Structures are given as C-alpha cells and as structure tokens.
Amino acid sequence: MDAVQEPRNTEAFRQAVGNTLERRLFYIPSFKIYRGVAGLYDYGPPGCAVKSNVLAFWRQHFVLEENMLEVDCPCVTPEVVLKASGHVDKFTDLMVKDEKTGACYRADHLLKDYCKDKLEKEPNLSAEKAAELSHVLAVLDDLSAEELGAKIKGYGITAPDTKNTLSDPYPFNLMFQTSIGPSGVSPGYMRPETAQGIFVNFKDLYYYNGNKLPFAAAQIGQAFRNEISPRQGLLRVREFTLAEIEHFVDPDDKSHPKFSEVEKSEFLMFPREDQVSGRAARSIPIGQAVSQGIVNNETLGYFIGRVYLFLTQLGIDKNRLRFRQHLANEMAHYAADCWDAEIECSYGWIECVGIADRSAYDLRAHTDKSGVALVAHEKYPEPREVEKLVISPVKKELGLAFKGAQKMVVEALEIAPCEICFNLTCKQAMGEKEAMELKATLEAKGEAEFNVCTLNKVVTIKSSMVSISKEKKKEHQRVFTPSVIEPSFGIGRIIYCLYEHSFYTRASKDGDEQLNVFGFPPLVAPIKCTVFPLVQNQQYEEVARKIAKSLTAVGISYKIDITGTSIGKRYARTDELGVPFAITVDKATAVTIRERDSKQQIRVNVDEVASVVKEVTDGVSTWNDVLWRFPTHSS
C-alpha cells in the first residue's frame, strides 16, 4: 500500500501545477501588491484566453446547438428576489467566533480538522473512538447548529490561532450585501447564482418562444459567495463565473426529441443506491440509465450526456469524470432528481456541474412572491369536459353565525383554483381532497370542524352553511407551472481541473531538466501557435511578421518570439503555455510547424501555413491528417 506516499505525491503534483500556473500568469492572486484578498483571483493573459475559449465552446455546444435563449442580467439584485428564492433565509454556513478576538471560522471545518487530525496523528486512539470520529466525518454535512456546537464543546475544540474558547455556531449568510440607491432603505445583494435572473423573466421568455414548451434559457455571468474562510485555492472562491441553463418543460412530458443522439454514450455513473451500498461508480450507457429509472427522465439524461461530451471535448479525462447522483439527504425536498458531474483532481472528486430537475419550485416561489403567474398554457384541440368541485357558501347562514368574520370563513371555504397559478393543487387553495372530506363529515354529522387560517382558529361549520357538489365544466386549456431542468456549470472549477488533467512533465533533450507541458486541445489552448525566427535576422523576422498577419486575418491567436534564446528553450516556454503549434522560420519560403505533444514537425510553404494551422486548430483536420500531406522535418 502506498497510503502514506500517495498524499505526498498529490501534494507535489498540485504544487508543480500551481507553480507553473502562477509563474506563467494563468492566474494571479487578486490585488497581490496589497497582499491580496483570500478567495479572489485574477485570470492573467493565458488563463483569460482559456476561459474565453471555454465560454465560447459552451455557447456553441449548448446555446447555439439547442437554440437557447441567452439573457444577461445584473449582479446587483434587490432583496425581494432572493427572499423569494430562499437565499436570504437559507444561504448560510455555520460559523463560530473566537470569543476574545472575534476571528471567524467555519464550524464544520474546525470539527473536520479535529477529527482528521486525531485519526491521522494519534497512534493510541481506541477502536471505539476512531469509529466515533469517522462517523462524525461521515455525517458532518447533516449536523444542525446545536449538534455541531455540542461536538465542538464536547471535544474541547478552541480557536486554532489563539486557543481561545469559541462561540456557539450560528448561521452566517454568504451573500455580499449592499444597498441600492442613496437612501439606504433598499437592501440588495450580489447574486449568489445567475438562475434567478432567468426565472423572473420566465413570462417574457415564454412569450418570446411563441408560448411554446419546452425551451431553455441560459446565462453566463459572475456570481458571488462571501465565504467564511476560503480554502482549496482556485476551487472555493468568493467570486466566480457561472454558466447556467434553465430548461423549461411540461411536467407531464419530460421526453427529449434529441435523446437518441446521446443515448449510446457510456460513462462513469454513481447512482444513489451504489453509493449507499458502498459500490464503486460504474460505466452505464445513458439510454439504459434512463430506461432503468436510474435517471429520472429523458431530458435530465439528455443534459447529462451533453455535459459529458462538453467536458471531454474540453480535455477532461473521461476516466476521472463521474456523474454522481445526490443522496436523499443532499437533495432539496422539491427536486425530482439531481446529478453532479464530479471531476477528480488533487483535491479529490470536485463538483463542477450540477444537473438538477428542480420541478416547479422556482417558478412557484416567484409566482407566490410577485403575484405574477409564471405558468404555461396548453390549448386543447377541442374543449374537454371535466368534473369540478363547486363549493357554494350560503352567505346568509354564515353571516348569522360568524358576523364580521364571515368574509374570512367564506374565503377559506373557496376552492376556486388558485388565483395565481390556476392550479387546484397549489398550497394557496383548499385541496380537492380536503373539500371532499369536509363534504363527507357534513353529510354524516351535520357539522364539521374547519380551520380558518386567516382567523387563526377552528370554527364549526353546519351543513346548512355550505353546499359542496361536483359539476361538469368545459375546459379549453390546461394551465400549469413548468418543471425546470437546470444544468449549472462552475466555469472556474472546470478550468482548474482541466489544468490538472492537461499537465505533464518530460525530460529535456539533454535529460538534465524536467520540462512542464500543458497538453491542452487546440479548442481551449490560450494561444494557438507561436512564431519563431530560427535565428535573429531581418529576413526571418519579416517572414515571421508576414505569417503573423495572415494568422490574424484568419482569426488565429499567436505569439511571436524574436528573442535570441535557443530554439529548444523557446519550445519549452511555449509548451508550458500549452500552445499546440509552433511555427519556426528557417527559410524565406517554407517554414516548419511543430506539434506540441508528439514534437513532430512538418514543412509547409509560407503562404499555406496560416490555413494549415487554422485547419488543425478548428478541428477540421487532425494533426495526423496533415502529417500525411506535408513532408516531415527533423530538426
């Protein structure tokens, strides 16, 4: 077993990647000259180019391919929106404070560190104690504030920096708060996700789509989480780019017309049952996962398949990518099903994309709060006869019995469909079931107990006060709240994992150095090619500039390196940036193109070089294709 060796290697690998990334400015700790701010990072030039390429491919792969409606909403969000979504009340982490200095810590982090530390470093730990600590680690995410506090007190955990005692855990809201306008009376927040901007626009987007379902809206933008104490470098940050899709669909029909295009895709899946019973993730064709009911529905399955294609085409290693289903306790009560695309990196398996069927929850929440019906309509080809429950209060009798409270009792008795969503099952209205029970009780006993929530009391209704019957009515359309399937992409996390999966080292020519390489596919490479005059001379530099101009003309990004450094050093520099192709000018009429990973070279005429590089960069041809068409060159 290399259980001891393993973490050290992982740590060394992470260091090597991180050093290269920071040295070559893939990222920069933000505001570095002012000692930075934890959890904030800049994308430097190559990182910014990688991000831009990832987002462009995302637009191509999702928005354009599916004709999605892309929107772009502000980050500043008024409180009412995030009150409706639940973020104001529930978007919290549990925090403890050093009672003397006021320093803040995430309660679960402290408990986690304590347990791990004991398990790793205490040799004389009893089996019983070890089991207890392991159990705490397993249930960590489910502990309430009280339970966490009890454990922290029980284990005598103190503030790591001072050893002072800690406060009880209490929820800290992770949204950055601000104030909109000058008056100071309109609280606002920096959005914690981009999704809400889409939900509040549902009505307009549905209209824009010709009042037809299904359709998807998408948004790329910044999101913000004021983490208590950011860890894990680029993976847990306070500001990040999200790309989110909200696919609106009829809850009664979650099939997808293009499902057949992905159904044969096969990749690592980790269903709930397998996790619970301790099995490993296994390869399942997505078609089978849907037909066997492992994945709730076709649309959800379709997006899982598309996400798989997206990530692997970017360069994520398919053997270190799995789709893990949420356990029952992870999933929101309203969600129909939820899968995370997890990518394995030196920090473990990291959630990079969440793909959830959130049912009608979000649209209902905003319908309730705003009073605007976020619903869809399905016109019937011809009117349908339906049986409807009709409740007619006898106002005279009710007035005698309840006087001024009559109005509230009448309203409580109404079973007209909810005025907002037109749904009989909406929580705003008395359910059909309750009404039928009331009817039965009234018929059996002549009276019934009835709760009037607006009066906050239970009253007695007599059978003379109300008539309840079923009547036949004609309905011309069905009105319903659509379900939403939400694939949500953490762009920064995907990019970080891509860095780790693309990184490798190889010996230099003379063997006395290990050289770093980022093996990015051309699609994401920050720069598509470099142009080197072999030696410093005016003629070669002119040829290099001519090639540069032709590259710009066809939209290929490049970098010229006219330093006198040895060609080997220049190749090493460009490999470290993940540049897939290097053009070396060693003649006035023909040049060589070198492919980064194979180090193979071909000889190409100056006039053709831009179009060849474009061809292999755009994926029209592979390197192997062009290798046959041009003479190879050995340096």
Place this chain on the structure above:
Amino acid sequence: MDAVQEPRNTEAFRQAVGNTLERRLFYIPSFKIYRGVAGLYDYGPPGCAVKSNVLAFWRQHFVLEENMLEVDCPCVTPEVVLKASGHVDKFTDLMVKDEKTGACYRADHLLKDYCKDKLEKEPNLSAEKAAELSHVLAVLDDLSAEELGAKIKGYGITAPDTKNTLSDPYPFNLMFQTSIGPSGVSPGYMRPETAQGIFVNFKDLYYYNGNKLPFAAAQIGQAFRNEISPRQGLLRVREFTLAEIEHFVDPDDKSHPKFSEVEKSEFLMFPREDQVSGRAARSIPIGQAVSQGIVNNETLGYFIGRVYLFLTQLGIDKNRLRFRQHLANEMAHYAADCWDAEIECSYGWIECVGIADRSAYDLRAHTDKSGVALVAHEKYPEPREVEKLVISPVKKELGLAFKGAQKMVVEALEIAPCEICFNLTCKQAMGEKEAMELKATLEAKGEAEFNVCTLNKVVTIKSSMVSISKEKKKEHQRVFTPSVIEPSFGIGRIIYCLYEHSFYTRASKDGDEQLNVFGFPPLVAPIKCTVFPLVQNQQYEEVARKIAKSLTAVGISYKIDITGTSIGKRYARTDELGVPFAITVDKATAVTIRERDSKQQIRVNVDEVASVVKEVTDGVSTWNDVLWRFPTHSS
C-alpha cells in the same frame, strides 16, 4: 426653423425604438415582476446576442490585432485599492435630501430642471434673467457644493415630489459598498471601473511581456455605479459592461509603429479651441491632427483612429460620431490629453468611449500606496556618466544638535532617489532644486532653516552638519514610471446608440402599416438568418431542419419559423429583429435567400445555402457579390 417640431420628433423616434426593443426583448427592465429597480436592465435574447457579437468583435479588433494581454479580475475590490485610485474620496455626486421624507435627489439635476423649465415655459422672463439661467446651465458641472446649495436656496427650489425644503448638497459616493469576509472589518466595493485590476498587475504583466514597453493590457467586465437617480434609460445605469485598454508606453517616446495604418482616416473632430470659440466639429485626418499638435501624441492618435474604425464597422453612422477633446476644466490635472468618442442619439451627443493619456498617475498612485515599484527599466547599451547630487550628513554634529531627533533630520536631508520609484522628481524625496538652494544658503549664511516634516517643525542646520556636492556616477539603466493611454468603452451605450442608428421604418406591401427594421450589419445582428418553410408541410420542414443543421455546423445562428403565418408577416418579424438574411424553403432542392434591407432574393441550392450565408455574414463577400453569382428570384 423646426426648433419646436424637432424635440417632439426626437421623442417619438425614441419611443418607437424603445417600444420595439422592449417588445422584442432586446432589453427587459430587470426584476420586472417585482416592479423593477431603477437603472438596472437585462439583455434579453437578441440584446444578449448583439452584446456578445460586439464584444467578440472588440476582442478581434483590439486584443487579437494588437496582441494585448487580456486579464479578468473580480468585481469585489478591497478598500485600499480604491483609496489609492482616489475613488473612495472623490467618486461622488452632490446630493440633496428632502428634509422631511429623506428622499434623495441629484443637486445638479434639480437646478438644471429648474433653469430649463423657466427658460422654456416662462414667457415673461427678462432678458437678464434668461441670460443668468443660461449661464447657470453652462457652468453647472463646475459648481461646488456651496455654490450649488446657494443657487438652490436662492431660487427657492424644493423637493419635486413634496415641495418640502431640501438639505444642503453633500457628496454621495457612487460605489456600491459591501464587506469582505464574515468579520465586518474589511470594507470592499463593487469596482466602478475595470482599469484598477490592470494597474495593480502592472509588474507581472510587464514581466510577462518580457520586460518590454510598449504593451497593452485589456479587460472586459462589469462595473457598478450606485447612481442617485438614474435617468436616460439605457444610457445611465447602475451596472454596465466596460471594455478597457491600458496601453503602457515610455513617456519619452509615444510614437506608434502602426500609426501609418490609420493616419489617413478622416472623421469629425472637435478640438478644445473650436469648442471654446464656438466653432463646429470638423473633419480632420488623424495624421494631421497629430502632426499639428491637436492630438497630443501618435499613440493617442492611433487609438482614436482604431476606435473610429471599430464604431463605424459596428454600424455607427459616421456622420453622427465625433471625437471631442476635453476642455481644460474637464480633464484631470495629471492627464496629458483626453478625447471622447461621442455618438449622437435622441438624448444628444453621448460619451461612449473615452481615450485619455493619463500620464504616470495611476501607476504612481499604486506605487505610493502599496510600496511596490510599478516601474519600467531601460538598459543603456553602455553605462552613462551622470552628475548626481550627493548629500552627506555629518552624523556627529547632527547628533549633538538634535539628540533623539537626529534620525528624522538625517532622513529629511537624504536626496537618494525615491526608494519606490527611483525618481528624483518624486514627491517622496527632497528635490534637487531644494537641495541646491539649501547648499547656497549654507554657504552664504553658515546656517539655514530646514523643514523636517516627520518632526513637524523647522530646525536650523549649520554648514558643519552636512556636505552637499555634485559627483559623477555611472548609470546602467533608466528607471521610470510608464505613461498609460486608456481607451475605455461603455459597451451598453455603444449598443444603445447602435440601436438608434440602425432603426428605420418602411411601409408594408399593402401600404397600410409602417414596419420596423433594425438594419444591423451581419457582424452584430443577433441572429444571422431565419429559415422559413413557405407553407406548412412535412417535406419543407425536413429541408428546413437539414439547412438548420448545416448552419449550426458552420457556426451561423438561426431561427426556424414553422408557424403558418403569411410569409410577409414572417419577414416583418425577422426584420424587426435585425436578421440580415431569410431562407425560404419553397422547393425540396433549392431555396431562396432574401437580404433584409434591399429585400432582393436569390435562388441557391440547399447544399450551398449555409456556406453562402456564412460568406456574407463573415464579410468574405458582400450581398452584391453573391447577387451576381446566383439567379435572382422575385416573389
């Protein structure tokens, strides 16, 4: 004269554009279902696509063409950065409050409204009074808080909504404030511009560029201004996208190697002198503007020329675009020169791009605050002999005279170049001039008064306490703070002006309706083409889907319209979105392509249609080019 007619027409035109934009979801008031928030707007699907196209072209035209270093920094910014930049102290508007309700107003807006109202609506205004009010309008932007307050009091201006009295004007900081981390002790702001993220990274970027000047860095991102009372619809908003370039250059050499590529460009310029003397903007070749000293330097001129090309290629009318030089009172004291690209729209001439030579101000400010030298080095080919002033304090004498205060006096006497920027002229060090004056006084009088700011008093220095002399030294390099030329683009404003410049109406075929058209160039059009089966039938729909697939494959965005609506109505709909090309399927093998503005149609084979649309969309061919190659079709 149509002076009365004119504003009404302008108003009607603005309404027509605005209605079309909002109805077709180019934009949506944000959080509309919650009655919105003033100054926040969403880009709906076509608006989002236009924005995305404008930004892609910006990247192509500036970043790729000039090999700029693009970075991507967070919006959340710690206070120290914006303290250094001056925003914490000076990024304010003057505000007055309704003394009873607390409602807030921009002081200058109220005064402006008052003056305009009097001038427009009071028929019996004396010539003297009219002149006074006009003068107030002219100097409005220069009034201090006291002056504004005096005018508001003097004219008896009250709160518009309540007629209550108003507070004195006081500065309100326009940044959205927040708190970073959970402790509440680290204030932060949402950045008011993207530029600071570049400045603080200067050192790393300079290194990345091989320690060579000039180079440019660029950033596209959100910026935030908590406007007191947003007006002017999409032009003055609380969150917006900026695209900024910081071109770093040697202050002693602001030539630009590619200036010859733009020098013949000729467009409307409005130099300071012409504004002051009441002349109109006039057409000047940019080469001439630079050579005549109207524009301060070549690099500034180069960017003005490039901005002109950028805006006109997007579709901005060159006759409604001018470059206006800042007046002396508009320009920051440190700026060398500043020009705004102003675009005329229904709101008047609107600043859409600012192009400023900000000298060394920003890098110096961050050098001072952070203690990190943001400087460039120029190695001399061979060492240069320079004469340097050397001040040697005689510590023994100073110690006897000043005891414990000796250290502060010695430090005050030092004339070593500023430790931070190595500049002798930096305000941190005693200037060479002051030192020579001190030497002269000491030689003449044997002693001199000398201010020690760290002691906060003036001391008497005797000639025995210090020797001041000039010595010859060898210098190997020049160390200096680069100047920065900053073109800064308000993307939302450019897009809004583009909407107005692209909008026109034309009569419907039967003449009983005016139809709206956005005449966007293909480059910015939100969707490049629509696909219509002429009549609803399965065969045509299959052809339409086949074409759709081939369009996706070549990266052309499209919309299929298979509704049974008349073809005329469908054309009208697509014209209103500014879609340049419409493909109508009226046969199984060949289809027609219609160009939006000319309404001309050509007949093209199904297999060729995607490549033809791509050709005219990418600008490889014009519509007139393809018009010759294919048979025309009349409907």
